[in-house]
Amino acid sequence: MSDNSKITTLLPDNIAALTAYSSAKSEKLTGTTWLNANESPYSRTPNINLTDLNRYPDPQPQQVITRYACYANLEPEQVLMTRGADEGIELLVRTFCSPAKDSIALFLPTYGMYKVTADTHNIAINGLTQELLLKGTVDEIVTAVADSKLVFICNPNNPTGSMTSLDKIRKITQQLAGKAIVVVDEAYIEFCPEQTAASLINEFCNLVVLRTLSKAFALAGLRTGFTLANSELLAPIRKVIAPYPVSTVVASIAADALSSDNIASMRRQVTILNSLKAKLKSWLEQSPAVIKVLSGEGNFVTLKLKDKQSFNIALEQGLVMRAFTLYGENDWLRISIGNEQELEQVKIWLDGLSLTSNTVEQELS
Numbered sequence: 001m002s003d004n005s006k007i008t009t010l011l012p013d014n015i016a017a018l019t020a021y022s023s024a025k026s027e028k029l030t031g032t033t034w035l036n037a038n039e040s041p042y043s044r045t046p047n048i049n050l051t052d053l054n055r056y057p058d059p060q061p062q063q064v065i066t067r068y069a070c071y072a073n074l075e076p077e078q079v080l081m082t083r084g085a086d087e088g089i090e091l092l093v094r095t096f097c098s099p100a101k102d103s104i105a106l107f108l109p110t111y112g113m114y115k116v117t118a119d120t121h122n123i124a125i126n127g128l129t130q131e132l133l134l135k136g137t138v139d140e141i142v143t144a145v146a147d148s149k150l151v152f153i154c155n156p157n158n159p160t161g162s163m164t165s166l167d168k169i170r171k172i173t174q175q176l177a178g179k180a181i182v183v184v185d186e187a188y189i190e191f192c193p194e195q196t197a198a199s200l201i202n203e204f205c206n207l208v209v210l211r212t213l214s215k216a217f218a219l220a221g222l223r224t225g226f227t228l229a230n231s232e233l234l235a236p237i238r239k240v241i242a243p244y245p246v247s248t249v250v251a252s253i254a255a256d257a258l259s260s261d262n263i264a265s266m267r268r269q270v271t272i273l274n275s276l277k278a279k280l281k282s283w284l285e286q287s288p289a290v291i292k293v294l295s296g297e298g299n300f301v302t303l304k305l306k307d308k309q310s311f312n313i314a315l316e317q318g319l320v321m322r323a324f325t326l327y328g329e330n331d332w333l334r335i336s337i338g339n340e341q342e343l344e345q346v347k348i349w350l351d352g353l354s355l356t357s358n359t360v361e362q363e364l365s
């Protein structure tokens with residue numbers, strides 16, 4: 001075989017500089033309780049009956065589009081189905097940004113895929129902060145966005161759970177009209193549906209809302225998301241997207257998930273998950289092993305540990321959560337809201353930690 005080290009010399013600089021994105025699932029952890037990827041604990045086996053797999057699929061499956069438009073209170077031409085919300089992020093960057101020239105604005109800490117996508121397409125990052133987004137004035141935010149083409153607002157924000165008000169999103173979008181596109185990532189909006197920015201799409205042609213079936217709809221394995229925007233904004237994206245992006249199998253399962261019965265059942269599950277989140281939050285707030293709890297929206301709670309070692313104790317118990325470095329501190333943890341039994345494992349872990357910290361205190365005194 002020829003010298004394969006030469007392959008690297010063929011890479012563009014931005015690709016050579018990439019470090020592989022470590023998603024929750026790419027880390028090869030072993031465990032029994034999985035609370036690290038914000039997945040839903042509810043799983044359903046879909047009943048599908050497929051006959052025409054010899055044919056190419058509908059590029060945008062009509063039934064899925066009409067059902068999602070109805071669910072989101074929009075027109076079908078304002079809905080684009082994608083391979084997860086992640087593909088929506090990628091399509092926006094590929095469609096609207098010129099490599100080696102444009103930048104995207106993000107409010108850190110936030111979802112990691114915006115940066116990964118920008119890096120792989122040689123697009124610069126204008127790294128702003130959540131603090132600016134939440135506490136800054138609209139003028140300050142718009143000034144900091146400067147000439148960035150896309151402005152990603154994750155709402156609720158992963159992993160902090162914080163919310164940007166609709167009023168602020170409206171004003172930012174208004175001031176950036178003709179200059180930039182505001183992308184509101186609503187991956188977790190089902191957990192606080194009254195806060196959606198979807199209705200603003202009818203007011204602004206520079207607003208995009210990203211949605212997914214991976215979280216509240218409990219279909220992370222399906223890889224289905226939606227890019228919501230006016231048809232003028234979606235038109236160029238429809239030229240960039242692959243010709244047959246959604247398989248017939250996926251379309252069939254997605255259509256079923258969007259039936260009115262299944263939407264009602266998703267909403268019942270959200271109610272249960274939100275109440276389990278409140279319970280978990282109160283345990284964490286009472287635990288001496290936890291220094292800070294970010295109280296926010298979404299199907300997760302993020303916290304700062306007193307001792308980073310507590311994370312390894314959880315792993316030894318088969319309890320897998322997501323460790324994070326936030327604000328330059330590597331002792332943060334995000335716990336996804338699982339079912340009652342899964343959260344009981346978290347309780348057992350927390351109780352064990354407070355026992356050891358009490359013992360240490362007693363030994364010291």
Ligand SMILES: *Cc1c(COP(=O)(O)O)cnc(C)c1O
Pocket residue numbers: 038083084085086087111154158185187211212213214220223224225
């Ligand atoms: C999970 C998540 C996504 C990805 O959704 P997929 O549809 O599974 O690609 C997008 N944005 C945020 C903020 C997420 O947490």
